[in-house]
Amino acid sequence: MIGLSHYLVVSAALFSLGVLGLLTRRNAVTVLMSIELMLNAANLNMVAFSRYAAGNLGGQIFAVFVIVVAAAEVAVALAIVLTLYRLRRTPNLDEADILKG
């Protein structure tokens, strides 16, 4: 019998993999992909709670808003990555240290 906790564990695995990618990867585009993984994990949690615990559609509504924010975020972030690449010829986040004092 598949219950709420099964979905929560899958979502926890997705979120932890996203954290791992965020901490270890150097490439800006891969870091963005990791953030998308974490947002998907949060969405999965909210949809699962909306099905099993809440009894209304609030979780799904929130998931739609998270998808909207993810789309806006990835557009702006890719614009920043492209500008950085034009400026420094690298997508490597460790080399984007112009603002360092």
Added chain:
Amino acid sequence: MTAEAVVFWALASLTVASAAVVVLSRTLIYSAFALLFTFFGVAGLYVMLGADFLAAVQLLVYVGGILVLLLFGVMLTHRIYDLELRNESGQLLQGAIVGTGLFLILALSALRSQWASAPRPPAPTTGAIGQLFMGHYLLPFEAASILLLVALVGAAMIVRRRRDA
């Protein structure tokens, strides 16, 4: 095992395995294509949770929009014709410790807790979600549309080549 369990475990292993490929792959383009399968797996899990509208949105926005945008990012920040599409990683040990610890905490708290497990019977959600957006959630809905507009105009402004610079 029931058919529901078989489908769930298939989708869950597809999602988590391809997410691991996204994070751990050495080649950037493999990460991007593995992300496609992660999004498909999450959409399948949405279908199993009775969220038909959200599964369609997931496929349209994530696979059709965000993933294509990320692929553009991969192609534009690398010379695609050379084999130097490397994807370095550092601090793998510390990251693995943090990631595993976080997963253990989250999974244990999810498994130990006593959840109310009375699922709603699956029903079409599209009409109800539309009425909620046009009624109870009207203000956040409009704010989200303005946010999207501002973000897209801002993104176009950032990547624009300035004449005077």
